[in-house]
Amino acid sequence: MTAHLTIDNLAKRYASTTALDEVSFEVEPGELKVLLGPSGSGKSTVLKAVAGLISPTRGRVLVRGKDITDIPIHRRNIGLVMQGYSLFPHMTAYENVAFPLRTPMHRCGQRDLHERVVRMFELTGLAGLESQRPAELSGGQQQRVALARALVFSPEVLLLDEPLAALDRELRERMQEEIRRIHRTLGMTIIYVTHDQSEAMKVADRIVVLNRGRVAQEGSAVQLYESPIDEFVAHFLGGANFVTGTVTSIRNGHLNVEVGDVELRVPSVDGLRPETQVTLMVRPERVQVGVPDAGSNHLPGTVVDSTYLGSALQTIVSLSDGTVWKSNVTPARSRVQAGAPTHLHWRIEDTRVLAAQQTPTNTPLEASNEP
Amino acid sequence: MPSIETQPHASRRTAAAVAFARKSRGGLLLLLPALGYLCLFFFLPLVFLLLQSALTPDNYLRVFRESVYLDVMYRTARMSLAVTGVCLVLGYPFAYFMSTASERMVNVAVGVVILPFWTSILVRSYAWLVLLQREGIVNKVLLNLKLIDHPLKLVYNLNGVICGISYIMLPYMILVLYASMRNIDLQLLVVARSLGATRLRAFYRIFVPLTASGVMAGCSLVFILSFGYFITPALLGGREQTTFSMLIDIQMNQLLDWRFGATLSAVLLLVIMLLVVAVRRIVRVERSVQWIQ
Ligand SMILES: Nc1ncnc2c1ncn2[C@@H]1O[C@H](COP(=O)(O)OP(=O)(O)O)[C@@H](O)[C@H]1O
Numbered sequence A: 001m002t003a004h005l006t007i008d009n010l011a012k013r014y015a016s017t018t019a020l021d022e023v024s025f026e027v028e029p030g031e032l033k034v035l036l037g038p039s040g041s042g043k044s045t046v047l048k049a050v051a052g053l054i055s056p057t058r059g060r061v062l063v064r065g066k067d068i069t070d071i072p073i074h075r076r077n078i079g080l081v082m083q084g085y086s087l088f089p090h091m092t093a094y095e096n097v098a099f100p101l102r103t104p105m106h107r108c109g110q111r112d113l114h115e116r117v118v119r120m121f122e123l124t125g126l127a128g129l130e131s132q133r134p135a136e137l138s139g140g141q142q143q144r145v146a147l148a149r150a151l152v153f154s155p156e157v158l159l160l161d162e163p164l165a166a167l168d169r170e171l172r173e174r175m176q177e178e179i180r181r182i183h184r185t186l187g188m189t190i191i192y193v194t195h196d197q198s199e200a201m202k203v204a205d206r207i208v209v210l211n212r213g214r215v216a217q218e219g220s221a222v223q224l225y226e227s228p229i230d231e232f233v234a235h236f237l238g239g240a241n242f243v244t245g246t247v248t249s250i251r252n253g254h255l256n257v258e259v260g261d262v263e264l265r266v267p268s269v270d271g272l273r274p275e276t277q278v279t280l281m282v283r284p285e286r287v288q289v290g291v292p293d294a295g296s297n298h299l300p301g302t303v304v305d306s307t308y309l310g311s312a313l314q315t316i317v318s319l320s321d322g323t324v325w326k327s328n329v330t331p332a333r334s335r336v337q338a339g340a341p342t343h344l345h346w347r348i349e350d351t352r353v354l355a356a357q358q359t360p361t362n363t364p365l366e367a368s369n370e371p
Numbered sequence B: 001m002p003s004i005e006t007q008p009h010a011s012r013r014t015a016a017a018v019a020f021a022r023k024s025r026g027g028l029l030l031l032l033p034a035l036g037y038l039c040l041f042f043f044l045p046l047v048f049l050l051l052q053s054a055l056t057p058d059n060y061l062r063v064f065r066e067s068v069y070l071d072v073m074y075r076t077a078r079m080s081l082a083v084t085g086v087c088l089v090l091g092y093p094f095a096y097f098m099s100t101a102s103e104r105m106v107n108v109a110v111g112v113v114i115l116p117f118w119t120s121i122l123v124r125s126y127a128w129l130v131l132l133q134r135e136g137i138v139n140k141v142l143l144n145l146k147l148i149d150h151p152l153k154l155v156y157n158l159n160g161v162i163c164g165i166s167y168i169m170l171p172y173m174i175l176v177l178y179a180s181m182r183n184i185d186l187q188l189l190v191v192a193r194s195l196g197a198t199r200l201r202a203f204y205r206i207f208v209p210l211t212a213s214g215v216m217a218g219c220s221l222v223f224i225l226s227f228g229y230f231i232t233p234a235l236l237g238g239r240e241q242t243t244f245s246m247l248i249d250i251q252m253n254q255l256l257d258w259r260f261g262a263t264l265s266a267v268l269l270l271v272i273m274l275l276v277v278a279v280r281r282i283v284r285v286e287r288s289v290q291w292i293q
């Protein structure tokens, strides 16, 4: 089966910046794909290239295997909801939603038009608001009108650019479920752009992580969280502890990695040989503080701070080389005295080996470190 | 949480700063010089004028009895309407260009629009004479190109007046239109196109309706200014193009009938004020209809 939408080697250069360096990914029919990345990583640029708002410097966009890179914007049949919704302020909600059906591209009979608009109002939970103008609607309602307007002409693909960024948190969470429901009902192929990792994990079938105009990693939420490919992805998807060491030997499907004067055991990774420098990553909620169990990895350190968070106890520990690690464990036990020497320990299979980064370490702009 | 959409820029004019500036009462004092000037040289003479016209109320009847006054009023209105139309047709595309141009182009365009203000109206009106008269540049070029056999009568008629006044009024129209267009989110046009609209359709279904109030403001400004206009029609018009303000001038400067001149002035003032009120009413109704629908 061919992909519904194919982004093939897309690049976009502006005079002073490279917005997209090289982006390729595919979206399957009926899939909700999230484009996740910090601000400025090129997410909107990808959507603009797909919708035809900009022409890429290099690369192609294909719909069902057909190249649409040179088709003008109004004949692409792609639904687009921009950041800030862009509702037509001089038209009622009804007229906004009916607008596409009155263009030559999607024209239909009067009765058909009315039926389709009404169906969209029902689907998006807007019934009763037909005669309101955008200025009279709440943020959430405007969002729904924009969604209804982008869906009413049954586009090939729906593109959503940070659709919930302007809404408050409660409404945002409701809309996330709403969008998933609409997605299920219509079986629509969707690209959903966001910089919020928790939103991405909540709505996505699969996630493409963008960093500086490149795809950093693609996968399901579980894959990205459990097996991030590099420090950037590890950091962007949640809290992460890092430590670097040298592979000393490979035995019984395990790597032995020497960190300072401690030996850690790590699930084996293809293509790694002794003497290689590697970065290891462990999620804070997998790290325990205290006396290590036999057969687990452990590192000595000093407690810097310990905070009771209710649902978890967060302990910050400084390793002997100054690296700071976090442990977020549930159930929360009593706090540990700051300054006390202690041990961090975790299961061998919770240790991840990251790819060496070619580019200097990225500090993600909007990565949230809290779980 | 302040939404990013409604507050794109952090304002330097925070409420606290404005309140602080207000508290120093000096603000009101700053109004006094201009206010005093206006009172002394505008409101006072105006009141004096109106009083004078009131001395002979019969004069008001005369304005309506003798057909020439209403006739000229009507013709002045027609001429102003034509000027307004010309300015809109010329100004709208120009303002649209400005609203989509880069900042540097906008600065150049604003310069071009404002440049004529640096020269006196009298000079500019005479310049039109040089262009349009029988032996003028336009006629010479057309004759040399053999497009015409006889020189056209381009001036001392309605054509001359409309050319002259439109040229004076055009900057006002452009600046008012530009001010309203600048606030239109051009992304709306892009979105309209992604929904299937052609470039042209996006323009007249989205952009044009959003400029309606700007068009209304520009047209009423130009119409009202043209209505009371004096110098240019006097220089470039013929007998047929006598405007209402020229009638006033004749009463005051030639017939020395100050009282009747005052009456005519009062009538002109009244008509213009009624027009302003009417325009406001229409715009407001239009807006409230928009809300209701
Ligand atoms: N029209 C433009 N001209 C110049 N640079 C641009 C333009 N549009 C976007 N960029 C740059 O391209 C990069 C990616 O932008 P964008 O795709 O909007 O990022 P995101 O949506 O992920 O925040 C940014 O560095 C931005 O400054």
Ligand SMILES: [Mg+2]
Residues within 6 Å of the ligand: A043, A044, A083, A161
């Ligand atoms: Mg963006």
